[in-house]
Amino acid sequence: xxxxxxxxxxxxxxxxxxxxxxxxxxxxxxxxxxxxxxxxxxxxxxxxxxxxxxxxxxxxxxxxxxxxxxxxxxxxxxxxxxxxxxxxxxxxxxxxxxxxxxxxxxxxxxxxxxxxxxxxxxxxxxxxxxxxxxxxxxxxxxxxxxxxxxxxxxxxxxxxxxxxxxxxxxxxxxxxxxxxxxxxxxxxxxxxxxxxxxxxxxxxxxxxxxxxxxxxxxxxxxxxxxxxxxxxxxxxxxxxxxxxxxxxxxxxxxxxxxxxxxxxxxxxxxxxxxxxxxxxxxxxxxxxxxxxxxxxxxxxxxxxxxxxxxxxxxxxxxxxxxxxxxxxxxxxxxxxxxxxxxxxxxxxxxxxxxxxxxxxxxxxxxxxxxxxxxxxxxxxxxxxxxxxxxxxxxxxxxxxxxxxxxxxxxxxxxxxxxxxxxxxxxxxxxxxxxxxxxxxxxxxxxxxxxxxxxxxxxxxxxxxx
Amino acid sequence: xxxxxxxxxxxxxxxxxxxxxxxxxxxxxxxxxxxxxxxxxxxxxxxxxxxxxxxxxxxxxxxxxxxxxxxxxxxxxxxxxxxxxxxxxxxxxxxxxxxxxxxxxxxxxxxxxxxxxxxxxxxxxxxxxxxxxxxxxxxxxxxxxxxxxxxxxxxxxxxxxxxxxxxxxxxxxxxxxxxxxxxxxxxxxxxxxxxxxxxxxxxxxxxxxxxxxxxxxxxxxxxxxxxxxxxxxxxxxxxxxxxxxxxxxxxxxxxxxxxxxxxxxxxxxxxxxxxxxxxxxxxxxxxxxxxxxxxxxxxxxxxxxxxxxxxxxxxxxxxxxxxxxxxxxxxxxxxxxxxxxxxxxxxxxxxxxxxxxxxxxxxxxxxxxxxxxxxxxxxxxxxxxxxxxxxxxxxxxxxxxxxxxxxxxxxxxxxxxxxxxxxxxxxxxxxxxxxxxxxx
Numbered sequence: 001x002x003x004x005x006x007x008x009x010x011x012x013x014x015x016x017x018x019x020x021x022x023x024x025x026x027x028x029x030x031x032x033x034x035x036x037x038x039x040x041x042x043x044x045x046x047x048x049x050x051x052x053x054x055x056x057x058x059x060x061x062x063x064x065x066x067x068x069x070x071x072x073x074x075x076x077x078x079x080x081x082x083x084x085x086x087x088x089x090x091x092x093x094x095x096x097x098x099x100x101x102x103x104x105x106x107x108x109x110x111x112x113x114x115x116x117x118x119x120x121x122x123x124x125x126x127x128x129x130x131x132x133x134x135x136x137x138x139x140x141x142x143x144x145x146x147x148x149x150x151x152x153x154x155x156x157x158x159x160x161x162x163x164x165x166x167x168x169x170x171x172x173x174x175x176x177x178x179x180x181x182x183x184x185x186x187x188x189x190x191x192x193x194x195x196x197x198x199x200x201x202x203x204x205x206x207x208x209x210x211x212x213x214x215x216x217x218x219x220x221x222x223x224x225x226x227x228x229x230x231x232x233x234x235x236x237x238x239x240x241x242x243x244x245x246x247x248x249x250x251x252x253x254x255x256x257x258x259x260x261x262x263x264x265x266x267x268x269x270x271x272x273x274x275x276x277x278x279x280x281x282x283x284x285x286x287x288x289x290x291x292x293x294x295x296x297x298x299x300x301x302x303x304x305x306x307x308x309x310x311x312x313x314x315x316x317x318x319x320x321x322x323x324x325x326x327x328x329x330x331x332x333x334x335x336x337x338x339x340x341x342x343x344x345x346x347x348x349x350x351x352x353x354x355x356x357x358x359x360x361x362x363x364x365x366x367x368x369x370x371x372x373x374x375x376x377x378x379x380x381x382x383x384x385x386x387x388x389x390x391x392x393x394x395x396x397x398x399x400x401x402x403x404x405x406x407x408x409x410x411x412x413x414x415x416x417x418x419x420x421x422x423x424x425x426x427x428x429x430x431x432x433x434x435x436x437x438x439x440x441x442x443x444x445x446x447x448x449x450x451x452x453x454x455x456x457x458x459x460x461x462x463x464x465x
Numbered sequence: 466x467x468x469x470x471x472x473x474x475x476x477x478x479x480x481x482x483x484x485x486x487x488x489x490x491x492x493x494x495x496x497x498x499x500x501x502x503x504x505x506x507x508x509x510x511x512x513x514x515x516x517x518x519x520x521x522x523x524x525x526x527x528x529x530x531x532x533x534x535x536x537x538x539x540x541x542x543x544x545x546x547x548x549x550x551x552x553x554x555x556x557x558x559x560x561x562x563x564x565x566x567x568x569x570x571x572x573x574x575x576x577x578x579x580x581x582x583x584x585x586x587x588x589x590x591x592x593x594x595x596x597x598x599x600x601x602x603x604x605x606x607x608x609x610x611x612x613x614x615x616x617x618x619x620x621x622x623x624x625x626x627x628x629x630x631x632x633x634x635x636x637x638x639x640x641x642x643x644x645x646x647x648x649x650x651x652x653x654x655x656x657x658x659x660x661x662x663x664x665x666x667x668x669x670x671x672x673x674x675x676x677x678x679x680x681x682x683x684x685x686x687x688x689x690x691x692x693x694x695x696x697x698x699x700x701x702x703x704x705x706x707x708x709x710x711x712x713x714x715x716x717x718x719x720x721x722x723x724x725x726x727x728x729x730x731x732x733x734x735x736x737x738x739x740x741x742x743x744x745x746x747x748x749x750x751x752x753x754x755x756x757x758x759x760x761x762x763x764x765x766x767x768x769x770x771x772x773x774x775x776x777x778x779x780x781x782x783x784x785x786x787x788x789x790x791x792x793x794x795x796x797x798x799x800x801x802x803x804x805x806x807x808x809x810x811x812x813x814x815x816x817x818x819x820x821x822x823x824x825x826x827x828x829x830x831x832x833x834x835x836x837x838x839x840x841x842x843x844x845x846x847x848x849x850x851x852x853x854x855x856x857x858x859x860x861x862x863x864x865x866x867x868x869x870x871x872x873x874x875x876x877x878x879x880x881x882x883x884x885x886x887x888x889x890x891x892x893x894x895x896x897x898x899x900x901x902x903x904x905x
Binding site for chain 2: 046
């Protein structure tokens, strides 16, 4: 996006006042969004994000700025103004830049940027047909298709230039069911780094659509969820959002480096039940949260965060790594050039255990089966979290009984990890968007079916009997 | 980009009307951690959203890349997008209102204060936080940021509206520890008037927010009379008012369907929208170029109006209420400066009305735990027991569950302690007849 000679000049302008590291992150992201309301294309949008972020580091201080004026004048002005916040002498000068080869591990059989709007709409309509024919009580259906092609170039004062690109796509299905003044919704949002083949061959759009419609109707007729402390079995796939929120965020260097996380001092210590092994893997080919390189140019890695209950690793970016005296492990991410990058999750999941999911249910006398989860949030300093359950049933005498709606799971991460007393063998990953300091980024969550021996359930249905 | 060039090219290619909405933003922010500037950020950005009507349908294209090819790229994308639109509504662009209540609320004083002075304020906040209470074990960060935004809405009918605004934010967050219990507290000050920063008051509020949570327990799970803090009341007001959107009503997703001129809240509740209020959220035209007006949405519990943009108004053969705002990819319906009209009693008076109950100081996880379509919510909350009309022991990790419509219908009283939240919503404390609380 800019000439090498300009990059060298900009880096050197940034280094003038004593910064020990300088980086230019250039990005162009072309996205397309299509939305169908009740089977009719209601909105079609194209967007281009385009700009550069400049980062200067000086020991434990960072300076960041961005612009979408990529002319020599625009970039030099930004670098010079950022450099003003340091008051030292120049430590280094960039003489030359060498291109570092970035290996692309993702396959794109039919890149989404080359698929016509009409073809995507036809697929959305297939989903709509399934949903609208499912039940008359489904009153509103939304189907969306979002895809983007992001091209990135990174230059830094280590004399490196890295070029990468990625294409991602995600469909979303929403069914809103209404009866007697009650309204309930069903949602699924499958996505991947990859091409159209993910939606036409890897997953079944019709099955996903059917499940969403079924869920909305099921919840419409469900009773209010009881409240209080109880054993909870959390289903595989998106159930992994519990680990993501309750534990994953607290293992990010963003919180750990400043000792603001409950796990800051936990390396090598038992923080979870011995049944728990948890992994963040940014290398999975075509994974929704995968990247060839992270957003500061390091190769992504498979990081084992917890092994048999022992905390074995954090997610580390190079800047926070300085404070921790630890090396970066490919976990530095950002939404776009408008964000200073920091340590974030990619595809994060609890590894498969040994139990059959049926046996986990059968071993539970009275409790809640949270078959699928909604979103949630966490306070990394206290580890306190909350999650909405989007599909839930009461477990009675080891069997899945009546559906219940409006359940929330509340607890603290450190406590809940120790209370995982059964781990299934049915690991599954699911897609989500993770929001934090460096913006909203695609991330996979995942887990097999697990049981938590006791957790606080919020709901409006009184005491569980 | 030259707007005129774009309008002309669009006309030549068969677009009947076009619009450019551009926003120029400059931001500055810095943060202190352990008495050092740990981050500093400065940025300038520009984005342009172009809409055009082709065969009576809208196409939309947004870009941040501006060069000589931009008009052509935008026109081509608009046409390609418009071609796939199937909805029945005829696309409309606005020719202009008769009168606009334009006001310049851009405050030059914000930029005029030196960066050194702004940094000094942060150092002072940090050092005062450290000394304020022995239980403070960490200051998570003390931040300052300021934004200036210039928007321009122009269309091929000759409408050309501009607005320039700015604001600043101070934020601080502390960790307190007592025995093994860890709690956090924070405070955010948002304003466009530098005189509003009172460092001692700010510091005190951060400390109180954290320390008053210590010693937290869980209460018995049952229904309690509840007092909502101004912040909590504001958290509920936002999703509640989504139901006033004509878009939601027309799509069967509103709690207010068929409720015009009927009770949707208790008699104690009056809800206003005041886009012309002189604060940093001020808007004199909406995103479609329509002049905004102050209005009552709910008066003494009765729903007085739905909120319309051009399209939703056209569907019902009525006029827009000046509530067209961009939400993601499309022109939706939204509101600016909404508030619950304050009552006469103080918060203490409200508490005095409750023998045993729960005071909710904040709720978390609204994006997942509250469904604006059904109104059902089940949320993580923190607060205090109310005993004999007074705040008693703190409560943590409790949940509060209910339904939005029921909640506003069961408001027993409204206090006079209105506060403007970061979200742009103003609300006072509310006394609610009862809500389900889970704890033990």
